[in-house]
Amino acid sequence: MRIPTALALSLVLALPAAAETPDGPAVEAALSAAADTVATGYERVATSAEALVTATDALCAEPSGTALTRARDAFADAVLAWSRMEPIRFGPILSDNAAERMHFFPDRRGIGLRQVQAALAETDPAVTDPATLAGRSVALQGLGTAEYLLHGTEAGTLATPEGAFRCDFAAAVAARLAATGQEVADAWADPEGIARRFAHPAPDHADFQSVDDALRTLVGVFTNGMEGIHDGRVAPYLEDGADMTGPRGAAWTRSGLSGPAIKANLAGLRDLFEGARIESLNAGDHAPLWDEIAFEFDNLLALMGAFTADPPPPEAERRDLIGAVWLATGTLRDTFGGRMAPALGQSAAFSVTDGD
Numbered sequence: 001m002r003i004p005t006a007l008a009l010s011l012v013l014a015l016p017a018a019a020e021t022p023d024g025p026a027v028e029a030a031l032s033a034a035a036d037t038v039a040t041g042y043e044r045v046a047t048s049a050e051a052l053v054t055a056t057d058a059l060c061a062e063p064s065g066t067a068l069t070r071a072r073d074a075f076a077d078a079v080l081a082w083s084r085m086e087p088i089r090f091g092p093i094l095s096d097n098a099a100e101r102m103h104f105f106p107d108r109r110g111i112g113l114r115q116v117q118a119a120l121a122e123t124d125p126a127v128t129d130p131a132t133l134a135g136r137s138v139a140l141q142g143l144g145t146a147e148y149l150l151h152g153t154e155a156g157t158l159a160t161p162e163g164a165f166r167c168d169f170a171a172a173v174a175a176r177l178a179a180t181g182q183e184v185a186d187a188w189a190d191p192e193g194i195a196r197r198f199a200h201p202a203p204d205h206a207d208f209q210s211v212d213d214a215l216r217t218l219v220g221v222f223t224n225g226m227e228g229i230h231d232g233r234v235a236p237y238l239e240d241g242a243d244m245t246g247p248r249g250a251a252w253t254r255s256g257l258s259g260p261a262i263k264a265n266l267a268g269l270r271d272l273f274e275g276a277r278i279e280s281l282n283a284g285d286h287a288p289l290w291d292e293i294a295f296e297f298d299n300l301l302a303l304m305g306a307f308t309a310d311p312p313p314p315e316a317e318r319r320d321l322i323g324a325v326w327l328a329t330g331t332l333r334d335t336f337g338g339r340m341a342p343a344l345g346q347s348a349a350f351s352v353t354d355g356d
Helices: 024-061 065-085 098-102 111-122 143-151 155-159 161-189 194-199 211-238 258-275 283-307 315-343
Strands: none
Touching: 024 065, 024 161, 024 194, 024 211, 024 258, 065 143, 065 155, 065 258, 098 161, 111 143, 111 161, 143 155, 143 161, 155 161, 161 194, 194 211, 211 258, 211 315, 258 283, 283 315
């Protein structure tokens, strides 16, 4: 089937009149809880990246099949930790190309792959030193590069001494991931940083000057995050001729983590919805809406659980499941922008297709 281009929500949604912004104490509690949830998620990213450093260092020190398996397991943990946070795009992750340094995707021109392959072919010593790698292209520093090194062509050499250069490259990438992850985690943990400004907006803040600023950002996380999952992660499975085990244009096909990563994307947004205690805001007027959103999250996670089951279901069933995910993510995206936004006193949530 042909996937239609997503339209800006501001053009396609007929929005009801905005409700009043919820009471101050409830909003402050919700924003504080949301900040805590995000901070915890980024700490998980940093911890998993550090575990990947340990595993790759051990692999390089004593290459073996067992050590390679452990490094791949640590990589999978890092991908899933990042995937839970990937849809939550605001704050420090948008500074200094941090998101791209974690995962340069989509890479429609294959820039990252060409750079990785060139570095391997030339045995470029700069990519085996985290300090010099930091000054190179962001496409060389992230999880996409780690995936190719651990799962791509000739990755099996990592289990032998012949893979020493490739392993040193992988170790440097892991170190860069750990450094970037820790930078973002530290920024969220700073008691005077982003978490405080988000939870306690004030006119003298450069980013969150009012409660409406913070609530608009929070709604935008859900709207844009779900749109990214819908268009960027689920859509490749629905293209004509797509192989359901490795769809064209999908992330994490080499490592087999495409489906689990989508499930983690959804779990991350669900964690934020629950952690932020959204149901406490305008609960009397909008309790059915909050219940509906919670149900839809549970439904999506159940669908993805069936899609990623081991052993996998037949291809026809997988296609039906991912089609249902496609419809549900689109519906939930529109619910966030068209109903959640007004319920929180916002006229609309910006869509990632709205432009600058």
